[in-house]
Amino acid sequence: MENLGKHVPIPLYFQIKTRLLELIENGQFKPGDQVPSERELTERFSVSRMTARQALTELESQGYLYRIQGKGTFVATPKLEQPLAGLTSFTEDMRRRGLAPGARVLTAQEAPAGKKAAKLLGIAETATIFRLERLRLADGEPMALETSHIPVALCPGLLEADFRDQSLYRILAERCDTRLVKADQSLEAVPATAYDAEMLHVREGTPLLLMERVSRDASDKPVEFVRSLYRGDRYRFTTELIRREESL
Amino acid sequence: MENLGKHVPIPLYFQIKTRLLELIENGQFKPGDQVPSERELTERFSVSRMTARQALTELESQGYLYRIQGKGTFVATPKLEQPLAGLTSFTEDMRRRGLAPGARVLTAQEAPAGKKAAKLLGIAETATIFRLERLRLADGEPMALETSHIPVALCPGLLEADFRDQSLYRILAERCDTRLVKADQSLEAVPATAYDAEMLHVREGTPLLLMERVSRDASDKPVEFVRSLYRGDRYRFTTELIRREESL
Numbered sequence: 001m002e003n004l005g006k007h008v009p010i011p012l013y014f015q016i017k018t019r020l021l022e023l024i025e026n027g028q029f030k031p032g033d034q035v036p037s038e039r040e041l042t043e044r045f046s047v048s049r050m051t052a053r054q055a056l057t058e059l060e061s062q063g064y065l066y067r068i069q070g071k072g073t074f075v076a077t078p079k080l081e082q083p084l085a086g087l088t089s090f091t092e093d094m095r096r097r098g099l100a101p102g103a104r105v106l107t108a109q110e111a112p113a114g115k116k117a118a119k120l121l122g123i124a125e126t127a128t129i130f131r132l133e134r135l136r137l138a139d140g141e142p143m144a145l146e147t148s149h150i151p152v153a154l155c156p157g158l159l160e161a162d163f164r165d166q167s168l169y170r171i172l173a174e175r176c177d178t179r180l181v182k183a184d185q186s187l188e189a190v191p192a193t194a195y196d197a198e199m200l201h202v203r204e205g206t207p208l209l210l211m212e213r214v215s216r217d218a219s220d221k222p223v224e225f226v227r228s229l230y231r232g233d234r235y236r237f238t239t240e241l242i243r244r245e246e247s248l
Numbered sequence: 249m250e251n252l253g254k255h256v257p258i259p260l261y262f263q264i265k266t267r268l269l270e271l272i273e274n275g276q277f278k279p280g281d282q283v284p285s286e287r288e289l290t291e292r293f294s295v296s297r298m299t300a301r302q303a304l305t306e307l308e309s310q311g312y313l314y315r316i317q318g319k320g321t322f323v324a325t326p327k328l329e330q331p332l333a334g335l336t337s338f339t340e341d342m343r344r345r346g347l348a349p350g351a352r353v354l355t356a357q358e359a360p361a362g363k364k365a366a367k368l369l370g371i372a373e374t375a376t377i378f379r380l381e382r383l384r385l386a387d388g389e390p391m392a393l394e395t396s397h398i399p400v401a402l403c404p405g406l407l408e409a410d411f412r413d414q415s416l417y418r419i420l421a422e423r424c425d426t427r428l429v430k431a432d433q434s435l436e437a438v439p440a441t442a443y444d445a446e447m448l449h450v451r452e453g454t455p456l457l458l459m460e461r462v463s464r465d466a467s468d469k470p471v472e473f474v475r476s477l478y479r480g481d482r483y484r485f486t487t488e489l490i491r492r493e494e495s496l
Contacts, residue, residue, distance in 0.1 A: 006488070007290075014443075016475075024361060025363065025364065026363070050464065056442055061439045061453070062438055062439065063438075079436065081434070082403075093324045099366075115270060115273065116273065117272070129396055181490065182490050183488070183489045184486065184487075184488055184489075185486065185487050185488070185489055186329070186484050186485060186486045187435055187457075187484070187485045187486075187487070188327065188457070188480065188483070188484045188485070189437035189438075189455035189456055189457045189478075189480030190311075190437075190455055190480065191309045191310065191454070191455050191480075193306055195262075205309070205436035205453060206439070207438055207439050207455030207456070207480065208437055208455070209417045209436070213489075232436065232438065232455065233438030235436070235437075236434050236435070236436045237434060237436070238432065238433065238434045238435075239432075239433050239434075239487065240430065240431070240432055240433070241430060241431045241432075241433055241461075242430050243361060243430065
């Protein structure tokens with residue numbers, strides 16, 4: 001039996017969680033390894049089953065562990081690190097990582113822009129856009145739900161392209177000689193709706209990273225508005241910062 | 249009664265949600281305005297109470313609406329936009345926005361670094377760090393839970409400083425002539441633990457933005473490791489991207 005600090009003001013479940021996390025971060029538990037069950041933790045730390053469960057549940061909901069019904073609880077692969085600095089496509093990002101990029105096209109249509117896309121793309125609400133909704137896969141696993149909006153006037157005929165395993169950016173370059181060189185982007189944490197959850201194979205309410213991006217060509221014209229929902233349990237965005245001189 | 253598209257394959261709750269969202273984004277419903285109740289939506293769109301509730305619940309959990317028990321449902325203030333590009337402190341960010349920054353110090357202690365902070369700060373696990381956990385406030389409202397770790401050897405005596413309404417960066421500059429000029433940073437979406445939820449006045453499981461940052465001085469020495477949990481319903485990070493030339 002291992003000892004927990006029972007006289008310190010740190011909840012027992014939290015102490016167990018911290019111990020398990022250390023073993024994962026040290027590499028003593030590796031991705032795919034089975035971790036001790038609720039019952040084993042109960043005995044090892046002489047705590048209640050509730051306490052052991054809370055430690056495992058929090059580690060699971062934070063993406064460190066995953067459960068397989070009837071088999072046990074296992075260490076998850078670390079989140080994918082995604083540099084925020086470059087304007088790259090999902091296809092490029094996955095290839096760089098050695099994962100096979102894939103896409104399931106959910107919607108491909110020409111439709112009126114509507115208020116939000118019109119405002120962001122600088123076009124009339126009634127202007128026609130090409131709207132492409134894709135489920136993005138890495139080695140077959142759903143990673144992101146991505147909806148692109150492109151004014152049809154900028155690149156006609158996109159409806160005929162095959163978006164299953166090709167980068168939209170490559171298609172834009174090849175068909176329309178359009179290259180995206182800069183973008184404004186935002187990142188938020190949002191709960192998965194019932195639809196998102198079904199598509200991404202997560203539970204409703206699970207935290208997702210919502211990225212919205214307006215990409216422009218060299219003449220500063222907005223070409224694409226894309227709204228992407230990344231799985232929070234699989235993604236981690238990284239960036240490098242430089243301090244501008246200013247008063248503290 | 250307004251008509252919904254009952255013969256299109258878009259769920260009715262989603263159509264109501266979209267209508268309400270348009271009214272918010274148009275500015276017809278402004279922050280603080282009361283929106284129609286479940287009962288009013290039920291009549292207006294002739295849908296079931298369940299359908300009306302689902303539309304309101306999703307808008308609430310996405311941070312567009314908030315409920316006051318016994319009073320009704322109201323339009324929330326838009327999320328705070330936080331540029332990711334600059335290495336700025338919470339205090340500076342809030343002042344720039346015209347909000348009064350504040351902090352409740354939850355823990356201020358000297359303690360051994362431990363594995364994670366030691367690795368990120370390039371010090372021994374047994375080296376002493378100053379650990380400062382603060383609840384960050386904007387106009388009195390809890391916005392983020394921030395834990396800073398600073399090697400005591402780099403700036404002794406921080407325990408005596410007053411962190412309630414002063415920037416840690418300013419204190420580091422004034423007391424120890426230490427200026428942070430660059431940082432590596434990551435962003436993730438994580439669910440609020442019971443503790444986070446209590447501190448930030450949100451529900452357990454609510455999506456939070458977890459930011460981890462290692463800041464360095466001009467000689468490239470790591471000075472601070474900070475782990476911040478921002479409320480997902482109140483924060484939105486923005487950034488600007490430039491495409492590096494590379495193959496598509």
